[in-house]
Amino acid sequence: MYPPAEVWWRPIDRLERSWVIIAFVWALVLTAMMPLWFVVGKQNVPVTTYRTTPERFRETVEAFAAEHQVGERAGIPVVAPPPGGDAYVYAQRFSFYPILQLEKGEEYRIHVSSLDVQHGFSIQPVNLNFQIVPTYEYVITLTPTESGEFQVVCNEYCGLGHHVMTGTILVNE
Numbered sequence: 355m356y357p358p359a360e361v362w363w364r365p366i367d368r369l370e371r372s373w374v375i376i377a378f379v380w381a382l383v384l385t386a387m388m389p390l391w392f393v394v395g396k397q398n399v400p401v402t403t404y405r406t407t408p409e410r411f412r413e414t415v416e417a418f419a420a421e422h423q424v425g426e427r428a429g430i431p432v433v434a435p436p437p438g439g440d441a442y443v444y445a446q447r448f449s450f451y452p453i454l455q456l457e458k459g460e461e462y463r464i465h466v467s468s469l470d471v472q473h474g475f476s477i478q479p480v481n482l483n484f485q486i487v488p489t490y491e492y493v494i495t496l497t498p499t500e501s502g503e504f505q506v507v508c509n510e511y512c513g514l515g516h517h518v519m520t521g522t523i524l525v526n527e
């Protein structure tokens with residue numbers, strides 16, 4: 355048995371030590387950023403959630419749509435919730451119901467749930483992304499800051515028609 359020829363047990367080179375320290379400090383910074391960003395970053399989605407059932411939620415949405423319907427598009431009601439009030443949307447394979455018509459600058463509580471499987475609720479092109487899970491009524495608190503027509507895309511694979519699953523949110527000036 356011979357010891358290895360290299361002198362690997364000598365103290366590390368100054369340059370190497372500097373980089374090890376830089377990497378370690380940077381790892382600490384990134385680790386600290388995770389909880390810090392949770393508090394100070396304006397990136398967190400709303401957290402209000404209730405338990406529900408598909409039957410109960412469907413009834414709530416249909417009652418809401420019947421009460422506030424202002425039009426229709428391709429058989430889907432266009433519904434204008436009271437400004438600053440509650441709105442209800444359900445997702446099911448492969449559509450969102452109903453179409454919401456909101457007012458710019460008003461804060462809404464948009465309740466979403468699924469009647470079957472897990473879906474995504476991705477508002478485009480502003481790229482706001484939420485999850486829709488059956489038996490949970492999730493409340494998205496949202497204030498539209500631009501007017502126009504926004505597409506809602508399902509971004510959680512939910513079956514064969516997933517790629518055609520879109521909805522609409524209209525925002526009036």
Ligand SMILES: [Cu+2]
Nearest residue numbers: 508510512516
């Ligand atoms: Cu889907």
